Amino acid sequence: MESxxxxxxxxxxxxxxxxxxxxxxxxxxxxxxxxLEQAEQINDFDLILEDIPKALADSREGIAHISRIVTSMKExxxxxxxxxxxxxxxxxxxxxxxxxxxxxxxVANVECSLAPDLPHVFCNSGxxxxxFINLIMNAAQAIExxxxxxxxxxxxxxxxxxxCIEISVADSGNGVPTAMREKIFDPFFTxxxxxxxTGQGLAICRDVVxxxxxxxxxxxxxxGEGAIFTVRLPIxxxxxxxxxxxxx
Numbered sequence: 001m002e003s004x005x006x007x008x009x010x011x012x013x014x015x016x017x018x019x020x021x022x023x024x025x026x027x028x029x030x031x032x033x034x035x036l037e038q039a040e041q042i043n044d045f046d047l048i049l050e051d052i053p054k055a056l057a058d059s060r061e062g063i064a065h066i067s068r069i070v071t072s073m074k075e076x077x078x079x080x081x082x083x084x085x086x087x088x089x090x091x092x093x094x095x096x097x098x099x100x101x102x103x104x105x106x107v108a109n110v111e112c113s114l115a116p117d118l119p120h121v122f123c124n125s126g127x128x129x130x131x132f133i134n135l136i137m138n139a140a141q142a143i144e145x146x147x148x149x150x151x152x153x154x155x156x157x158x159x160x161x162x163x164c165i166e167i168s169v170a171d172s173g174n175g176v177p178t179a180m181r182e183k184i185f186d187p188f189f190t191x192x193x194x195x196x197x198t199g200q201g202l203a204i205c206r207d208v209v210x211x212x213x214x215x216x217x218x219x220x221x222x223x224g225e226g227a228i229f230t231v232r233l234p235i236x237x238x239x240x241x242x243x244x245x246x247x248x
Contacts, residue, residue: 087125089165089233090114090158096132097156104140108152108171115159122236127208131217134201135169135229142173142227153226163235164215170228175221184219209233 097110104110136154143152152172159166176184187203202217209217209231221228 084122084124086120087123087128088118088120089128089167090116090118092125092129093132093156093158093167096129096136100133100136103137104154107140107150108143108154110154110156113155113157115157118158118160118165119235121165121233123213123233124208127212128233131205131208131231132167132169134205135231138201138229139169139171139173139227142171146173148172148174160235161232164232165235167231167233168228169230170221170226172226175223175225176219176227177223181219185217 093112093114097112136156139154143150143154146152153170154172155168155170157168157170185202185206187200206217209215213233215231215233217232218230219227220230
């Protein structure tokens, strides 16, 4: 791409020089050259030529970003997948961040610390994607309602620990009061204003993690400083079918 941009700029410059050279040899073209120079002064061709590489580079970056969004949405949705499959949790988190970017981009900076050696787990990837998007959106909303100003901070990490993989989503909001932590996963319980929350998001997350996958979902953090939601999923011994799927 860079070589193409440079060639284009060089070709335009060469064309200008050629037009001047021809005009010098042929008085009949002097009027054309004069009009060319006038247009050049009006439109500032030199600046335009300088901007071409950046404009094309920005276009290329935009196309790459669109491609990432389309790929992430395709992987995130997993149409028709209702059973457990071997899943790269780090990849699932990255896709969820791309898909949910509009929810947090004006509210918080996101920092990821994902273990590069995190083992894949046997889980329902579509259901886990919903867990991650709920936790990320809750973190963004907690920052938005904290009154602390923007941007806040959302920190996401993954690691392996004692036969499980652990994923944490932390925010810089006001945290969850200790008295509410036992109720926060109950259906219809919400700390949000009327009309802002249904109280179903965390209840569904807990059902997916605990009931469907035999894991745990807990909330911690320091009141006034932010909440930390932690998901732990067991690294199960996979049967022959699961091992075969991992190689696909």
